[in-house]
Amino acid sequence: MNGVWFLVFLPFIAFLIGISFMGIGTRIVARIQRRYGPPLIQPFIDVIKLLSKDSISYGWVFDMGVWMALAGAALVVYFVPFADNVVLSGKADVVVLMYILAIAPLGMALGTAQAKNPYASIGISRALMLMLGYDLPLVMVILGIITYTGSASFVDILSAQQGGIANWYIFRLPLFAIVYFWVMIAEMGKHPFDVLIAPSEIASGPMVEFSGKYLGYLFIYMALHYYAACALFVNFFMGGAASFIEFYLKMFSVFFVLICISAVMARTTTQRAVYMYWTKPVVLAFIGWLVYLGWRIF
Amino acid sequence: MAECPTNMEVAKENNSILRAFADWARKNSIWLLHYCTGCGAIELPPTMTARFDMTRYGFAPMATPRQADVLLITGYLSLKTLKRVIWSYELMQAPKYVIGFGSCTMNGGHYWDSYITINRLSDYIPVDIYIAGCMPRPEAVLTGMLEIKERIKKKLPGGWLDYEKRYDWYKENQRKILSDV
Amino acid sequence: MILLDMIKADNLAFFFSVLTIGFFVANTLFLVFSGIKKGILLNTILSLFLTFVLLMLYATHNIVIFFALWEMATWLTYLLANNPRKSSKYLWASLLAEFFMLIAVARTVAYGSYDIAMVGYVDPLNLVMFCLPFIVKSGILPFNFWVADLYTGSDKRFVTYLSAIIGKLGVFGLLRVFLLSSGLVPGLFVYTFIYLAGITAVWATFKAVGSEDAIEALSFSSLSQVAFIFASVLLMNKSALIGGLVHYLNHMLIKMGMFMAVVYIWARTGTTEFRRLGDFVSKMPFTFLFFLMLGISLAGVPPMGGVISKWFMYEGFIEESKLLAVLLFFVAGVGSFLYVYRLLHSIFLGRKKPSIGLVNEMNILAILPLAASALISFLIGAYSRPFIHFAAKALGMDLAEPHTDIGFAYIGIVSAVFGALILFAVVLWLLLPRHRYVPDSEGYTAAAYLPKDIEHWDYSYNFYAPVVRLGDKFVRIFSLDWLARFWKEYIAAIGELFRGIYSGSLNLYGFYLISVIVLALFLKEILK
Structure with missing residues (x-):
């Protein structure tokens, strides 16, 4: 089913994929902890329940922040190739994507700022600092991929990986894949880099004053973000996918490894996390630059 | 387990499919406020963790009242805590429920003659379900929580409607016992 | 008038003159109607004189007149800043650099020519000496020690002019000299200063992130962006030059708008410290809206203008394979997110401070320049073709073949899709169960009973403490205090x-x- 209907329903499909990841993820974590865990569609039920509750707001900036979070997250979905459909593409895909990924957190941050709660402010400041930390290795990897492929367009990156499993960037540029995976943990806000949420320290950080449909919107944003992060990894390093089933399985394998790592680690403090991100992945990415790109980077 | 001791009207019969969908969602996803007010809270971690695992029924602990559906009053309630409990209850968003754990919330339990704890919780905030015991075992806690689900399924009115209806009565009770509310 | 004819004849001069005159008009309009009573007349007259000096500076090709006007601009800046104690470092650094420029002028005259194009023909050292004031004026390492003092100590009526035009005079000088003598620029000079500019950008961003004062944060942000423009102009790559000029325009608009808002708040409340301000959005929603748009543009997020200029500059660097430089400037760009958010959070959103209170919205005539700058910045992003062609014409380039085309329709499509998604979010929000608005005093306080003391329940000091702690040593080394x-x-x-x-x-x-x-x-x- 192609064409206009696909374009219109793409965010919904992405939302459902994200919800399924969240559900399966919670269940996997529960099994690791030797208990049963909630039903697989629990996050979906959570979202519906949240959207049906009463809610309070602190002003028009609070409302606007939540709209921006939802719209920004859905906008990212249009830029990430979905299975064999490259929806919106141009010469500067990857660079524009880096900036569009920042719209939704900015919206959430503006909304929480008007909530005037210091817990929320601390949470957002930690989230921004963590973003400063992981953006350094992330940019190194993105620049490396762009220079290696010679183009910043997703069409070129995907076509450079066609022709068999050995052509996938995860095998041709393994150092970059490791660094990107490392960064992805912080980007999705999972242990050990979930200082941003930190329920027992800062009362769930930015989400402290959200209730009802506002919190529902944030959950939708989180689900879309899970989808976008996993899909980006698949498109950058695993050669995209030719069909929907293949796409889902590849994304799920990435998510599975992520969940298994995150289920067994504790939370790191912000300063340590930022220091770590500025040293270890940067060194790895730098070695990757020298090995894969040669001396022409200077 | 006693019912709420006031006469409330039954919730309006709203048979639309959206309302049924919303009720099903609300029944299957209930978020507790992770606020351990008294000694009865010691039974909460076993209920949440691997052995009795309440998450498989859809319950989950949440950090702030804004995000929570259910407030658990676990055990005795001193006046100091009562002030904050009332504040937290008013921060929660409808539909919201209150579960009274243990005998201290029903009639004072074995602190009935203390100068600093309250004897009847339902004078100050509306209670939906009581769970008897001192303290109730995780099995009893789970049965009480499942009873909340039954109440939602049967579309019985929740305590928050009563709080809205008799707000002045509750506030007067609260003011009699606390200095400022 | 001869001056106008000269300006119209020279494309580069035309670009810069239009920007300077536009800025001067907007700034004067704001100052006159902003409610600041004292010192406006003297400031306006001196600024008018400074604008004339700058116009002549843009138009001239004669080396001696260039030098004289440059000196005059430096002295006028010192005068207008009105704070001899804090501007002394600036004056010493500028005069020392201009001494070297004078030597270069003398040597060129001895060589036999009065034209700027001949500066590089004497020998490469001559070119470097002539360009030294440009480097100092732009605040590149190791000449960054005067920036903080001048900006924070300067007269608040002048600081907008300082940041929007004076801070970037070095870029103009570089363009004027390099465009005419491009083959003679020593490669080592370019290489060194690109990386020095990169380190300056990162250093300035760290200082802005850790600052507790709005003017200080904006001034370091200025320094960081100017270092970026400087490096991309130094690169002499087609895309980077176009990007640099568009960013010059964009940055001028952004800083003009942001400084106007902060200066207005200073004029009404007497302070610009973050921990004493808060919750201005309730009385100044339009100022907040335009400030937000400009902040988004500064951070480089589409659909505002920042993305176009930054994209061109990055592409220039990538074409020349200077990946390390791109990395440095990108880090500076991410840091800009942090201080833009801090500005928004601590001044406009956040909790009202009872000692300061709130301020009424700006006069319609005073907010007009702010609105105009936000609108033009948005146009640079959404409808960027005219601006790019304007910049290319200034550089004397022909953009017939759009090899540097980002796909101008691309950003338009992005904006349209974003608009549709926001519409969907709003419609869904309206259809769901009603919400209600609550006053400030109802906040989650984790069982600390504060409804009467809720004014102090706020986080606005030492906002980014972990990163400031981490970057402390780096910042201290490059502040050159030692x-x-x-x-x-x-x-x-x-x-x-x-x-x-x-x-x-x-x-x-x-x-x-x-x-x-x-x-x-x-x-x-x-x-x-």
Whole structure:
């Protein structure tokens, strides 16, 4: 089913994929902890329940922040190739994507700022600092991929990986894949880099004053973000996918490894996390630059 | 387990499919406020963790009242805590429920003659379900929580409607016992 | 008028003159109607004079007149800043650099020409000496020690002019000289200063992230962006040059708008410290809206203008394979997110501080420049073709083949899709169960009972403490305070040495007298 209907329903499909990841993820974590865990569609039920509750707001900036979070997250979905459909593409895909990924957190941050709660402010400041930390290795990897492929367009990156499993960037540029995976943990806000949420320290950080449909919107944003992060990894390093089933399985394998790592680690403090991100992945990415790109980077 | 001791009207019969969908969602996803007010809270971690695992029924602990559906009053309630409990209850968003754990919330339990704890919780905030015991075992806690689900399924009115209806009565009770509310 | 004819004839001069005149008009409009009563007349007259000096500077090709006007601009800036104690470092650094420029001018005149194009033909060192004031004016390492003092100490009526136009004069100078003598630029010079500019950008971003004062944060942000423009102009790559000029325009608009908002708040409340301000959005929603748009543009998020200019500059660097430089400037860009959010959070959103209170919205005539700058910045992003062609014409380039085309329709499509998604979010939000608005005092306080003390329940001091702690050593090294202290002690030691010479004791003077007489007799004997 192609064409206009696909374009219109793409965010919904992405939302459902994200919800399924969240559900399966919670269940996997529960099994690791030797208990049963909630039903697989629990996050979906959570979202519906949240959207049906009463809610309070602190002003028009609070409302606007939540709209921006939802719209920004859905906008990212249009830029990430979905299975064999490259929806919106141009010469500067990857660079524009880096900036569009920042719209939704900015919206959430503006909304929480008007909530005037210091817990929320601390949470957002930690989230921004963590973003400063992981953006350094992330940019190194993105620049490396762009220079290696010679183009910043997703069409070129995907076509450079066609022709068999050995052509996938995860095998041709393994150092970059490791660094990107490392960064992805912080980007999705999972242990050990979930200082941003930190329920027992800062009362769930930015989400402290959200209730009802506002919190529902944030959950939708989180689900879309899970989808976008996993899909980006698949498109950058695993050669995209030719069909929907293949796409889902590849994304799920990435998510599975992520969940298994995150289920067994504790939370790191912000300063340590930022220091770590500025040293270890940067060194790895730098070695990757020298090995894969040669001396022409200077 | 006693019912709420006031006469409330039954919730309006709203048979639309959206309302049924919303009720099903609300029944299957209930978020507790992770606020351990008294000694009865010691039974909460076993209920949440691997052995009795309440998450498989859809319950989950949440950090702030804004995000929570259910407030658990676990055990005795001193006046100091009562002030904050009332504040937290008013921060929660409808539909919201209150579960009274243990005998201290029903009639004072074995602190009935203390100068600093309250004897009847339902004078100050509306209670939906009581769970008897001192303290109730995780099995009893789970049965009480499942009873909340039954109440939602049967579309019985929740305590928050009563709080809205008799707000002045509750506030007067609260003011009699606390200095400022 | 001869000046106007000269400006119209020269494309580069036209670009810069249009920007300067537009800025001057907008700034004066704002200052007159902003409610600041004292000192506006003197400031306006001096700014008008400074604008004329700058227009002549843009138009001239004569090396001696260029130098004279540059000196005049420096002195006028010092005068307008109105704070001799804090502007002294700026004055010393600029005058020292202009001394070298004078040497270069003299050597070029001795070589036989009065034209700027001939500066590089004498020898490459001449070119470097001539460009030294440009580097100092732009605040690149190691000449960044004067920036903080000048901006924070300057008269608040002038600081907008300072940041929007004066801070970027170095870029103009570089363009004027390099465009005419591009083949003669020494590669080592370019290489070194691109990386120095990169480190400056990162250093300035760290200082802005850690600052507690709005003017200080904006001034370091200015320095960081100017370093970026400087490096991309130095690169002399087609895309980077176009990006640099568009970013010049964009940055001027952004800083103009942001400084206007902050100066207005300073004029009404007397302070610009973050921890004393809060919750201005309730009385100043339009100022907040335009400030937000400009902040988004500064951070480089589409659909505002930042993305176009930054994209061109990044592409220029990537074409020349200077990946390390791209990395440095990107880090500076991410840091800009942090201080833009801090500005929004601590000034406009956040909790009202009872000691300061709130301020009424700006006069419609005063908010007009702010609105115009936000709108033009948005147009640079959404409808960027005219601006890019304007910049290309200024550089004398022909953009017939759009090889640097980002796909101008691309950003338009992005904006349209984003608009549709926001519409969907709003419609869904309206259809769901009703919400209600609550006052400030109802907040989650984790069982601390604060409804009466809720004004103090706020987080606005030391906002980014972990990152400031981490970057502290790096910032301290590149702030060059240690170097300044070393020089001060060195000069003080020499001064002590000299002070010993005329210490005032009669014995020493007697000794001098006798030794001078002995020396004279001795010499008389030898030279006999």
